[in-house]
Amino acid sequence: MSNQREPVPHRIAVLTCGHMGQADNWAIRHGGQTGIRLMENAATAVCDVTLARFPGVRVVHVLCGPGNNGGDGFAAARLLKEVGCDVRVWSLGEPRPESDAALAKAACSARFRPVADFTPEDGDVVIDALFGAGLTRRLPDVAIKALEKAVAARCRIIAVDLPSGVNGDSGINLGGAVGADETVTFFRKKPGHLLLPGRNLCGAITIADIGIPSRFFDIEKPMLFENGPDLWQKTFPRAKEDQHKYSRGHVAVFSGPRYATGAARLSAMAAQRAGAGAVTILGDAAALDIHAAHVTSIMLRETSHDDGLDELLRLKRCGACVLGPGFGNEGRARRLALGVLGEPPVLVLDADGITAFSDAPSELFEAARKPGQSRLILTPHAGEFARLFPDLADNGQLSKLGKALKAAERSSAVVVYKGSDTVIASPDGCAAINVNGTPSLATAGSGDVLAGLVAGFVCQGMPLWEAACAAVWVHGEAGRAAGGHAVAEDLVDVLRPFTRISSWRAA
Numbered sequence: 001m002s003n004q005r006e007p008v009p010h011r012i013a014v015l016t017c018g019h020m021g022q023a024d025n026w027a028i029r030h031g032g033q034t035g036i037r038l039m040e041n042a043a044t045a046v047c048d049v050t051l052a053r054f055p056g057v058r059v060v061h062v063l064c065g066p067g068n069n070g071g072d073g074f075a076a077a078r079l080l081k082e083v084g085c086d087v088r089v090w091s092l093g094e095p096r097p098e099s100d101a102a103l104a105k106a107a108c109s110a111r112f113r114p115v116a117d118f119t120p121e122d123g124d125v126v127i128d129a130l131f132g133a134g135l136t137r138r139l140p141d142v143a144i145k146a147l148e149k150a151v152a153a154r155c156r157i158i159a160v161d162l163p164s165g166v167n168g169d170s171g172i173n174l175g176g177a178v179g180a181d182e183t184v185t186f187f188r189k190k191p192g193h194l195l196l197p198g199r200n201l202c203g204a205i206t207i208a209d210i211g212i213p214s215r216f217f218d219i220e221k222p223m224l225f226e227n228g229p230d231l232w233q234k235t236f237p238r239a240k241e242d243q244h245k246y247s248r249g250h251v252a253v254f255s256g257p258r259y260a261t262g263a264a265r266l267s268a269m270a271a272q273r274a275g276a277g278a279v280t281i282l283g284d285a286a287a288l289d290i291h292a293a294h295v296t297s298i299m300l301r302e303t304s305h306d307d308g309l310d311e312l313l314r315l316k317r318c319g320a321c322v323l324g325p326g327f328g329n330e331g332r333a334r335r336l337a338l339g340v341l342g343e344p345p346v347l348v349l350d351a352d353g354i355t356a357f358s359d360a361p362s363e364l365f366e367a368a369r370k371p372g373q374s375r376l377i378l379t380p381h382a383g384e385f386a387r388l389f390p391d392l393a394d395n396g397q398l399s400k401l402g403k404a405l406k407a408a409e410r411s412s413a414v415v416v417y418k419g420s421d422t423v424i425a426s427p428d429g430c431a432a433i434n435v436n437g438t439p440s441l442a443t444a445g446s447g448d449v450l451a452g453l454v455a456g457f458v459c460q461g462m463p464l465w466e467a468a469c470a471a472v473w474v475h476g477e478a479g480r481a482a483g484g485h486a487v488a489e490d491l492v493d494v495l496r497p498f499t500r501i502s503s504w505r506a507a
């Protein structure tokens with residue numbers, strides 16, 4: 001994590017599988033641990049969750065793969081047998097000789113049968129310890145068949161570390177993963193627990209402490225997080241006694257033409273709800289006539305003679321502007337965006353503002369590349385992302401997280417790659433994965449509300465990445481509060497509690 005950032009509690013850190021391997025190794029070399037003890041601790045956690053979730057369970061099937069995930073399974077089988085469960089172990093392949101998994105298998109007195117013969121009965125509990133962090137390719141057919149049998153028999157499934165078949169770094173189903181009821185993972189979550197479809201296959205997630213000292217994070221600063229207030233609450237705007245409207249922050253929103261004004265209004269209202277002291281909509285006279293019939297506390301400023309940059313710069317203490325929602329005119333959007341990037345206000349570029357650079361994204365990235373803090377926030381959904389970063393969008397090797405990080409680095413912008421698993425990536429390599437999104441956010445105008453929230457937090461002095469993370473989380477909470485069939489106006493209506501620290505602290 002970069003030095004300029006406020007320290008973040010490492011409990012919300014997320015570790016890639018590679019970093020998790022480093023944490024294991026570090027704990028063994030410097031943290032007084034042994035590999036087999038870590039495995040025993042992992043197995044104890046799996047055993048505890050099994051007994052807590054299914055008290056009185058009699059038959060437990062343990063499906064064990066050839067690696068350390070299987071090793072956790074063998075150790076859990078032994079522990080469950082010790083407490084009197086009827087444990088049946090089904091193995092796939094043989095652990096490497098002298099590996100921790102081989103030690104765990106040797107210590108387990110259960111009878112091992114090939115996974116191909118797995119025959120669960122209705123309602124049995126199945127521990128899926130076939131593959132975890134080490135899976136790089138499609139599951140072997142025999143593993144897929146075993147998992148299918150578990151589903152067909154309506155077994156309750158507890159996944160060790162990850163549901164087998166889910167890639168821990170991308171959340172992608174490499175082929176054959178089935179939904180678990182519970183997933184027990186170790187030390188910290190992995191991206192695959194948060195990104196889709198992995199998140200939906202995990203069921204309830206338990207993070208078990210397996211004895212890796214958290215001072216690991218003193219050496220390896222966390223760069224990846226699950227989004228939530230803990231990540232950004234230290235920089236969240238707090239009202240001060242001596243503030244006036246402009247010192248609270250001023251947001252400008254560029255309006256679309258006469259018949260496309262609603263998007264700008266949604267952004268403007270959301271910026272107000274985020275706490276901006278003043279919000280101005282900039283547009284031509286015909287558009288402002290429509291706005292005037294709808295808004296009261298939002299100011300209107302006509303852009304009659306040029307692209308609107310001069311009018312923006314004349315606004316008092318404008319800290320952020322939103323360009324793109326309902327904007328239309330791509331040529332003008334492009335000129336304006338490039339103009340704003342040469343000036344102090346931070347640019348939140350969304351929708352048509354992003355599409356305007358489809359033919360020449362590098363023009364945008366060049367303009368955004370300046371020493372010091374980024375001045376550009378991009379908020380693309382998948383289609384818009386592909387317009388600005390076609391090669392990244394098409395790259396099957398990259399996860400959504402990887403795409404967002406590379407996009408942020410390339411564009412020198414904070415990139416909010418939207419979706420049900422929105423990723424917020426910063427050019428300095430930090431990223432957060434958001435998990436509180438709901439289907440109710442998939443509605444026209446929802447993105448305009450998000451862009452307004454981002455600008456609203458930025459204008460109050462929040463650092464850009466933190467502001468974007470806060471906006472995405474608040475937007476998600478609003479979606480939940482608004483419920484099914486909400487329209488974007490409903491989101492604005494329910495925003496207020498989520499933009500006040502006292503309310504979400506109590507939540």
Ligand SMILES: NC(=O)C1=CN([C@@H]2O[C@H](COP(=O)(O)OP(=O)(O)OC[C@H]3O[C@@H](n4cnc5c(N)ncnc54)[C@H](OP(=O)(O)O)[C@@H]3O)[C@@H](O)[C@H]2O)[C@@H](O)CC1
Nearest residue numbers: 024038039042067068069131132133134135136137138161
């Ligand atoms: N390190 C520690 O101290 C701790 C680790 N812990 C546990 O370890 C797990 C990670 O273990 P892991 O790295 O051994 O990986 P794992 O998921 O078991 O699979 C690797 C094996 O599968 C094989 N293989 C892969 N794909 C395959 C395929 N499609 N079809 C067939 N084979 C395939 C692969 O073979 P290879 O690719 O090398 O040919 C290799 O043999 C982690 O999830 C957690 O549960 C905990 O105990 C805490 C302490």
Ligand SMILES: [K+]
Nearest residue numbers: 128131162164
């Ligand atoms: K597993």
